[in-house]
Amino acid sequence: xxxxxxxxxxxxxxxxxxxxxxxxxxxxxxxxxxxxxxxxxxxxxxxxxxxxxxxxxxxxxxxxxxxxxxxxxxxxxxxxxxxxxxxxxxxxxxxxxxxxxxxxxxxxxxxxxxxxxxxxxxxxxxxxxxxxxxxxxxxxxxxxxxxxxxxxxxxxxxxxxxxxxxxxxxxxxxxxxxxxxxxxxx
Numbered sequence: 036x037x038x039x040x041x042x043x044x045x046x047x048x049x050x051x052x053x054x055x056x057x058x059x060x061x062x063x064x065x066x067x068x069x070x071x072x073x074x075x076x077x078x079x080x081x082x083x084x085x086x087x088x089x090x091x092x093x094x095x096x097x098x099x100x101x102x103x104x105x106x107x108x109x110x111x112x113x114x115x116x117x118x119x120x121x122x123x124x125x126x127x128x129x130x131x132x133x134x135x136x137x138x139x140x141x142x143x144x145x146x147x148x149x150x151x152x153x154x155x156x157x158x159x160x161x162x163x164x165x166x167x168x169x170x171x172x173x174x175x176x177x178x179x180x181x182x183x184x185x186x187x188x189x190x191x192x193x194x195x196x197x198x199x200x201x202x203x204x205x206x207x208x209x210x211x212x213x214x215x216x217x218x219x220x221x
Contacts, residue, residue, distance in 0.1 A: 040075055041082035049076070051083035053169075053180030059134045060164045061183060062155055063088070064197075066215070067171065068140040069206030076171050077138070080178050088136045091125060111137075122157045129162035138169075142213065153217040156193075159186040168197055170204040190219055 041051075065077065081088065089109040096105050097112040105112075111128055113121045129135055137158070141151040159166050165183035172179070181200045186193055198215045 037078050037082040040078040044076065044079040047176070049079065049176045049178065051080060051178050055084045055086060055180060056165070056167055056183040058165060058183055060129055060132065060136075060162065061167050062137045062139060062159050062162075062164055063167045063169050063180070064139050064141045064155055065169045065171065066140065066142055066151075066201055067204060067206035068142050069208040072207055073140075073171055076178055080169070083178070084180060086136055088138045089128070090138050091121065122154055122161060125158050126161035129158075129164060141217075149213060150216050150218050151213075153219055156186055156190065156217065156219070166193075166197075168200045170201055171206060172204045173207045174205045190217065 065073070080086070087109065089111055091113050092105060092110045094112040094114045096102075097110060111125060113124045115121060125137065129137070139155045139158075141155050155166065158164075165185050167183050168181040170177075170179045170181075184193060184196050194216060201215055
């Protein structure tokens with residue numbers, strides 16, 4: 036199915052820029068995330084970059100009748116009530132895998148939020164993996180992968196790098212774009 040979506044997107048003028056880093060494990064963050072149409076662009080990107088990815092979903096999504104479907108797509112069921120929380124569950128998944136690409140929308144919603152969710156930073160630190168920014172720009176019809184960025188103790192500097200990468204990128208619904216910041220920056 037990804038080849039069909041990729042083909043339709045390229046026929047509509049979409050371009051896929053950048054190269055998937057050679058790291059065996061990483062977190063790809065996708066922004067701006069303003070509409071469910073972003074999922075189709077994600078499907079096209081899977082084909083363009085030859086990625087096999089994982090994503091996090093509430094454990095309720097993985098029950099019958101859709102559980103098999105979401106697991107086949109790479110879903111990781113997580114429970115907010117389990118000890119260690121979501122971050123601990125995903126870090127364990129990284130530890131058990133030889134190769135793993137986790138895709139996260141750090142905004143946590145399709146609406147503008149005052150800050151991004153910081154879970155991707157905590158997971159990257161805990162698993163010792165870099166973060167790769169990926170953007171969707173409806174104005175230029177481009178999906179772009181950036182360079183891998185290691186997460187250090189300098190969160191302000193890390194977020195500055197992300198702000199530079201995402202500068203000028205526009206989602207489909209501009210009212211859904213919030214500031215690129217996380218609560219632990221301040």
